[in-house]
Amino acid sequence: MRVCSFDDVTGLFEAGEFDVVVLNGPTEHFVSEADASAGRDEAVRRTLFDALQVLIKPGGRVFITCIHFRWPTDITEVRKSPLAHPVGSYYFYCSVLVEIYSGWYPLGDVYDRLAADAGFDLVRERDATNDYYLTSRMWSTRLKDYLRTNPRFARQFVTGMFRKDPRYFFSVFLFWLYDPWTWQFRPTDVAETPLTHR
Numbered sequence: 767m768r769v770c771s772f773d774d775v776t777g778l779f780e781a782g783e784f785d786v787v788v789l790n791g792p793t794e795h796f797v798s799e800a801d802a803s804a805g806r807d808e809a810v811r812r813t814l815f816d817a818l819q820v821l822i823k824p825g826g827r828v829f830i831t832c833i834h835f836r837w838p839t840d841i842t843e844v845r846k847s848p849l850a851h852p853v854g855s856y857y858f859y860c861s862v863l864v865e866i867y868s869g870w871y872p873l874g875d876v877y878d879r880l881a882a883d884a885g886f887d888l889v890r891e892r893d894a895t896n897d898y899y900l901t902s903r904m905w906s907t908r909l910k911d912y913l914r915t916n917p918r919f920a921r922q923f924v925t926g927m928f929r930k931d932p933r934y935f936f937s938v939f940l941f942w943l944y945d946p947w948t949w950q951f952r953p954t955d956v957a958e959t960p961l962t963h964r
């Protein structure tokens with residue numbers, strides 16, 4: 767096994783070495799918030815599809831799962847402190863999420879477009895947002911149950927984190943209270959937009 771960043775793969779493998787590449791959830795992290803602020807998001811994503819084009823045999827396949835934004839989202843607002851936004855607003859949730867998680871999601875059909883530019887045909891696409899919503903709710907419930915029933919572990923975990931990084935601890939506290947992870951997959955009214963959801 768080799769561990770490397772996605773932008774180093776072409777130097778490590780032969781052209782056409784793979785029949786199939788599976789990207790199950792890493793690509794959300796490939797564009798950093800700094801990349802997005804600097805307008806480099808599309809260029810970074812293009813690097814991935816260009817690398818895949820080199821590494822995959824003609825007729826080979828790529829399988830990608832990726833969390834995506836539902837609406838155009840302003841990186842400047844997201845990078846502010848969560849408390850710069852009304853509690854419970856769209857940007858409040860996004861800001862907590864990105865502080866904990868890090869990575870800038872793609873929006874719309876950007877992957878379809880970049881894949882087509884790199885010579886791929888789209889075989890199948892499915893929106894699994896609701897599946898992730900159900901999974902995430904279950905994770906959240908189980909984690910909370912575990913911490914409630916193991917108070918000693920919970921105490922050590924909380925005090926250890928606070929000592930290590932009080933700012934991160936505060937974000938984790940908001941994460942615990944508001945669960946933006948599950949929130950991002952919630953069923954919504956299609957009329958909801960970032961600008962009106964305050």
Ligand SMILES: C[S@@+](CC[C@H](N)C(=O)[O-])C[C@H]1O[C@@H](n2cnc3c(N)ncnc32)[C@H](O)[C@@H]1O
Nearest residue numbers: 770771772773789790791792793794795796797
């Ligand atoms: C949410 S996890 C997905 C894990 C995966 N689905 C699994 O089951 O192991 C995100 C993954 O993205 C990987 N990742 C983040 N940035 C990366 C980069 N620049 N290049 C390659 N992988 C990266 C991390 O190492 C991590 O394993």
